[in-house]
Amino acid sequence: MSRSATSSKTVGLAIRRRFLASEALRGFSLLSPTLLAMVFGLAMPLLVLFTLSFWLQDYVDFIKTFSWKNYSDFFAKPIYGMILIKSIKISGMVTLATVLLAYPMAYFIAFRIKANKLVWLILITVPFWTSYLLRVFAWKVMLGYNGVVNSGLKSIGLISEPLEFLLYNPTAVTLTLAHAWAAFAILPIYVSLEKIDRSLLEAARDLGENAFMTFVRVTLPLSMPGVIAASLLVFIPTVGDYVTPSLVGGPSGIMIGNIIQSMFGKAFNWPLGAAISVMVMLTVTAMVCVFLWGTHRFRRRVA
Amino acid sequence: MSDAIISFQGVSKHFGSVKAVEDASFDIQRGEFFSLLGPSGCGKTTLLRMVAGFEIPSAGEIMIDGQPMSATPPNHRPVNMVFQNYAIFPHLDVRNNIAFGMRKAGLTRAELDKRIDEALELIKLPGYGKRGAEELSGGQRQRVALARALIKQPKVLLLDEPLGALDKKLREQMQIELRQLQQQIGITFLFVTHDQEEALTLSDRIAVMSEGAVIEIASPAQLYESPGSRFVADFIGSMNFFEGEVTSSTGNTMTVQTGALGTVSVSDSRAQMTSGQKAWVAIRPEKMQPVFSDPGTGINTVTGTMGPSAYLGDRSHFYVHLPQREEPALVALQNLERSMNHLHKPNQTVWLQWTSDAVVVLPRD
Amino acid sequence: MNANRPWWRPDGFTVYAVIYLTFIYLPVLFLPLFSFNKSKYIAFPLKGFTLQWYQKMINTPDLLEALMNSVKVGVAVAILSTMFGLLAAKAVTRYRIPGRGAVMGFIMVPLVIPGIILAISLLILISQLDIPLSLWTVGFAHMLLCTPFAMLVLISRMEGFDRCLEEAALDLGENAWMTFWRVTFPIVLPGIVASLLLTFTISFDEFVLAFFLTSTDPTLPIYIWSSLRFPTKIPAVLALGASIFVISFFVVAFAEWFRRRGVKTDSTSGF
Structure with a gap:
């Protein structure tokens, strides 16, 4: 009896030693709750989405046999492809606009503000404490028939009738999104600029570059990680946005998010909605890869 | 029977393909001040961290006071550590830093206070108990880290380059302390330094x-005066090496034929070598006596x-072309008199002399 | 700003900063303005000052219920995602884990996936598992979205303090659990507070996931969304928006004050 007790104790010690010796084991046991939640809440749903995209809707039930029909529908009806392309164009414009507008602001805070940087950062983020929906709604107030712009123009006598082309079009969607996502662009760019060792800039000047070329050859390449992060953080979520197009887009400003939403709502065709979602993900992933490859090449060229 | 407090038994540690420690086997005696010395990346800190329990050996076993330690986590080991950057808890004051490990000691408030006061006394910081960690200088942080570990009365105190962050003057003072x-306290110290x-x-x-790998274990004097390998001879202090070959050997007296020094006679050699063996003749710079007129002897x-x-300042170094x-060859000369510098001029002829027990002979392969 | 310049002759960057701030503030500032406007139509010209919409806000049970729902979900999400984020942050900053990049990338996926796709994926899974939609499903979805944010905030905090401090606690005889409470937690506390605030805010404002995953209990953004179709309900919603804005201002001010207290103890770790 005592022998088996000793041997089980040795086995226990061996297991204990193995556990203490393996950082990976300890690390993963610490990670496991989070990973488990993410696997259940992320990997499984995406897998189910992918599976569903090969099924078919039959009133309230699914036909659970493999079929390409949803994908052939997607390609057969040009409307889906066109709206997807339009969504990507709008998101691309939004990304370009937010990043271009945000960069000088982030630069200003990182390099020109000496004290109270935090006050400026808070100042930038304060407007984003209002609800996202209300921020989008605010642009309806700005651009609407009796909105700020029209009333303003009318009161100074520039127009006699309200301008109707301000709202309900892709431009209004672009403007609204660019406003709504501004903070997401500023913060990553600011962080990457702030991280740049100031002596590198002094070294570039010391080696004979002027202020502008120092920016092009040192500051810009070193801040590229921030620019890339900002671009992705704005581009990817906005492609699927449907709140903004529904509120300020009108019929011409519809985006792919609206289509997906209708497939899970009024149109009630979940499998087709799933197939469209898969297509959106594939397209976005491809675009992101091209973008990352392009910026990588750009960085190597400039440096 | 030896009284080993720590015993390394074939200890190895691999990080992936990197072999940080390879088959270390040696004992540390109770009450010893034992140092692990080596260049950065030699595995000395890994060895220390294995004693503390932060790393577990990939193979082998570490015994502390006769107990195997591999399955014992750091908090159950009878050793305490002074970290390289002292790891003073920033959210606690000096008293609470020192008291940190005493939670389960079963002391009353008054007893604990007394112990902390004693510890503060020991590290010569009485009255500093209420100071925050941020108000301490580097030397004071180091003392607090010492007190925090010593109050636990560990069987071995582990010190990971504790003086590295201090400036030279303070470092020398702390060495003495x-x-x-x-x-004073008689606890075994295991000290890591480069x-x-x-x-x-x-x-x-x-x-x-x-x-x-552990190359050699010896007392400081032995390491310096008669190192057992070329690596140790080179790593500790400066050394001039000359290629040669043993021509005769009786006991620990031998003669070595070298190209640069001619025939060298050696006494008290630690290495036992036989006639015809290839050898390094090694002489410390301060053991080569420069003479500026012909001494008239060839030996x-x-x-x-x-x-x-x-x-x-205290000495001069000069290079002598042979x-x-x-x-x-590098020669060191104590500047015993203020005017000694003018003795030597560039391109002047100089004779270097040494005694036969100043020479170290090492095998060469 | 450049100290050598008088304020009436700002340099280009300052002018740009002012224009930019105007762009991001202007639309948002009209909302509180209309919450004090006597007309129930959100249009110019203004009709005079009133507090009636604030009164109406307090007297709309649906609105208050939606607010309570959002607070409930937000608090639960903040606590859970911060816990998950803390575990993950500790694991990736304190242990050599094979495939660290892949694990982190996987946890970050909710940040780089269009919200609607995450929403419908979860909707499909939940309906296939026959789980009824409720605030619980919304909370679960929000937790997925918030965990990467919590992890990012806490990783930067964990990296900011020396792991030797935790080793020192172990070395001095504390077990892993007490080491966490006596060393890690107090030092990471400012990060935990920041993470709780951030994740609460994200959950509180999140619309898309909630829209797909809730049934009869609306969260506040769902309530706002349905109100936007009824012009008469809008002024009270604007009043609510303005109130939330003012409250968040004080919360952030408090958080900042708290963080600065943290920074003081921070500088001492010094490495």
Whole structure:
């Protein structure tokens, strides 16, 4: 009896030693709750989405046999492809606009503000404490028939009738999104600029570059990680946005998010909605890869 | 029977394909001041962290006071550590830092207060108890880290380059205090350093490490005066090496034929070598006595010309070009008199002399 | 700003900063303005000052219920995602884990996936598992979205303090659990507070996931969304928006004050 007790104790010690010796084991046991939640809440749903995209809707039930029909529908009806392309164009414009507008602001805070940087950062983020929906709604107030712009123009006598082309079009969607996502662009760019060792800039000047070329050859390449992060953080979520197009887009400003939403709502065709979602993900992933490859090449060229 | 407090038994540690420590087997005696010395990356810190329990050996076993430790986590080991950057808890004041490990000691408030006061006394910081961690200087942080570990009355105190962050003056002062402290309390110290002078000053014994292996374990004097390998001879202090071949050997007296120094006679050699074996003849710079007129004897003497020199205050270093040797020999001379510098001029002929017990002979392969 | 310049002759960057701030503030500032406007139509010209919409806000049970729902979900999400984020942050900053990049990338996926796709994926899974939609499903979805944010905030905090401090606690005889409470937690506390605030805010404002995953209990953004179709309900919603804005201002001010207290103890770790 005592022998088996000793041997089980040795086995226990061996297991204990193995556990203490393996950082990976300890690390993963610490990670496991989070990973488990993410696997259940992320990997499984995406897998189910992918599976569903090969099924078919039959009133309230699914036909659970493999079929390409949803994908052939997607390609057969040009409307889906066109709206997807339009969504990507709008998101691309939004990304370009937010990043271009945000960069000088982030630069200003990182390099020109000496004290109270935090006050400026808070100042930038304060407007984003209002609800996202209300921020989008605010642009309806700005651009609407009796909105700020029209009333303003009318009161100074520039127009006699309200301008109707301000709202309900892709431009209004672009403007609204660019406003709504501004903070997401500023913060990553600011962080990457702030991280740049100031002596590198002094070294570039010391080696004979002027202020502008120092920016092009040192500051810009070193801040590229921030620019890339900002671009992705704005581009990817906005492609699927449907709140903004529904509120300020009108019929011409519809985006792919609206289509997906209708497939899970009024149109009630979940499998087709799933197939469209898969297509959106594939397209976005491809675009992101091209973008990352392009910026990588750009960085190597400039440096 | 030896009284080993720590016993390394074939200890190895691999990080992926990197072999941080390779088959270390040696004992540390109770009450010893033992140093692990080696260049950065030699595995000395890994060895120390294995004693503390932060790393577990990939193979082998570490015994502390006769108990195997591999399955014992750091908090159950009878050792305590002074970290390289002291790891003073920033959210606690000095008293609470020192009291940190005493939660389960079963002391009353009054007893604990008394112990903390004693500890503060020991590290010469009485009255600093309420100071925040941020109000301490580097030297004071180091003392607090010492007190925090010593109040636990560990069987071994582990010190991971604790003086590295201090400036030179303070470091020298702390070395003396550390040595006195160890003798006063009698606890075994296991000390890690890359600074050979520090190791020589403090230690009873030193283990010299390189690339994960323990090369040699010996007292400071033995390491310096008769190192057992070329690596140790080179790593500790400066050394001039000359290629040669043993021509005769009786007991620990031998003669070695070298190209640069001619025939060298050696006494008290630690290495036992036989006639015909290839050898290194090694002589410390301060053991080569420069003479500026012909001494008239050919034994243990070589003639050269003065090369560049460096004035170091207490001593001067100069290089002497020897015929048949590309690399000049390094010679150190104590500046015993203020006017000694003018004695040597560039390109002047100089005779270097040494005694036969100053020479170290090492096998060459 | 450049100290050598008088304020009436700002340099280009300052002018740009002012224009930019105007762009991001202007639309948002009209909302509180209309919450004090006597007309129930959100249009110019203004009809005079009133507090009636604030009164109406307090007297709309649906609105208050939606607010309570959002607070409930937000608090639960903040606590859970911060816990998950803390575990993950500790694991990736304190242990050599094989495939660290892949694990982190996987946890970050909710940040780089269009919200609607995450929403419908979860909707499909939940309906296939026959789980009824409720505030619980919304909370679960929000937790997925918030965990990467919590992890990012806490990783930067964990990296900011020396792991030797935790080793020192272990070395001094504390077990892993007490080491966490006596060392890690107090030092990471400012990060935990920041993470709780951030994740609460994200959950509180999140619309898309909630829209797909809730049934009869609306969260506040769902309530706002349905109100936007009824012009008469809008002024009270604007009043609510303005109130939330003012409250968040004080919360952030408090958080900042708290963080600065944290920074003081921070500088001492010094490495």
